[in-house]
Structures are given as C-alpha cells and as structure tokens.
Amino acid sequence: MKYKPEHGFPYYIELVKDKDCRSLFSSLSTATFLDSINEEKATFRYGPGKWSIKQIVGHITDHERIKMFRAFLLSRGESIQLWGYDQEFLVNNSRFDDVTMQQLVLDYINVRKASISFIDMLSENQLKIKGLAQQHEITLEDFLKSIIGHEIHHIGIINKKYMSGNHEN
Template sequence: MKYTPQDGFSYYFNLVGDVDCRSLFSSPSTLKFLKSIDEEKAAYRYASDKWSIKQVLGHITDHERIKMFRAFLLSRNESVELWGYDQEALVANSRFEELTWKQLVTDFENVRKASVSFVESLSQNQLKIKGKARQNEVTLEDFLKSIIGHEIHHVNSIKDKYFNH
C-alpha cells in the first residue's frame, strides 16, 4: 500500500523503515544535503503559493522543536495528547525569509543536537511508553521516528520539486 502525507503516522513510518530512532536522529544525511544548498537556491519557490526552501527548513526545525517537547512530556509519563499545530500560521509568522540560509541551517543543526542528546538519554522502557496522537496510540519511539519521517518527506520534496524543475 502506498501512503500519502495525509495518512499521517503510517506515511512517516513507511519513510523511515525499520531503523531505531537513535540511528535516525544521528544520521548526518539531511545536514549534509542542507549544507550543499546555496543562499540563492534557498530562496527559491517552485510556485508562487508554495514555501521557499528557507521556509521548508524553518518548518522542519519548528516541527522538531514542537514534537520533541511533546516527546519529552511523554517520556516523563505526563498524560498529554500529542496534539497537532497549524504549520501555515507558524511559517507565516516566522522570519525565515529574513534569515540567511546559514542561520537556518545552524538553527536546524542546534535543534538536532539537542534532540540527539534527549533521545540518547532515554531508556528502553521510556521508548515503550504509549501516548495518543490524533486517532493513533503510539509508543514514544514511534513518535520520535515520525519526526524523522516528516523530515525525510520534506527533504524528498525539496529534491523532487525544487531541484527538478
């Protein structure tokens, strides 16, 4: 079965495959790809109503910040539903277009370092804690994997839609 982004967790899980979350967060592939993009290309939009690459990266970074906070709460057995957010509003109210590509990549890198530190601190028992995310009951490990699946989705989108025009 082929999943789409509208399928949510199933789609993101499919993108990461059967890889443990520590390896996913430690992979340098996204950062290496981002560092290969120059300032001019980062400002590119493949359509007037679509985000620039800068905005896509800002969104990826925002997403990780938000989801890692929720993962932290879940890891501490805080009874919380892992709610959604309005990505369009967050991007619209950001300064991504004003920042340099280097600033945005550095921000992503710093957020990722914090995420790696957190993920590496988790026990196997913590990774098995379950929480509710929309209609799905997911383990903390699967929730963390979905963060990387989301990132992979957007990196693939950049490669397909922004570089193959």
C-alpha cells in the first residue's frame, strides 16, 4: 500500500503533538461528535468512490483494532514490523453502510474501552519498546499515539468534506 505524504508516520504523530498517550485515548470528543451525526448524514458521500461517514467510522474502528493487536505483540517483546494493511479491501468487504450509526459508534466505544484497558496495563518500560513502522523506528508509545493521530485525520476530513458543505475531491 502506498502512502500519501499526509498519511502514516510521522504525520499522525505530529497531529497529537506531545500529548499524553493515556489522555489521548480517554478523550470523549470523537465519540460525542460521531454520536451527533444523524443517520441520513452518515450515509452521505461527497463524490463517486468516496466513503460514507459510516464507512469512515468503521475504518477508524478497524484501524484501532488492527493497530492495537500489533501494539500488543510489540509490548510483549515480539520483534515485528508494524506493517500497513489494505484499508480499501477491508472497507469494501464490510457492512458498515448496512448497520446504524448508533451501532458503529457503540462498536467504536467498545474498541476504545478495550484499548484503554490494554494501555492501562502497560509499564513505562513497555511504552519505550521500539519497532519499525513504514521504515521509521518508533516507540510503542508513539505507535499508540499514531492511532489517535489517524483518528484526528479522519475526523478532520469528516468536518471539512462532509459537514461543512465543502465537497471538493
């Protein structure tokens, strides 16, 4: 999978700046925002081939699920490449548009609760473990922060392209 300059590492880490990992995951702002989107708006696509808001929410949740598993392996000392994945394939083979926005938000919240539980079990030494992500050496803590950076990126897209009326490609 080829990344645009505004995707991946270190872009996602830059979006969270120097904020604390645990507080980033504990923020309720995304869940509150997503919960405010009605069902009709959630199915909107601003152009042909673009994802609906429901698909973006499902993607954010899938991304966290996938990345947290990799973080788990790294935290246990498994020497792994923190590889990418084919997001288009995963979204195209989902049923995000067939479920309610409320179900998607609940799934997001449940995944986030599991992530917080995992993070709360990590020691400071585990957060310093390093792995490779797209040829960048990265600590587990920064890898975790990138999950929230990814989320911030997509929430920004929802705000700009779906909610504001600015529907440019």
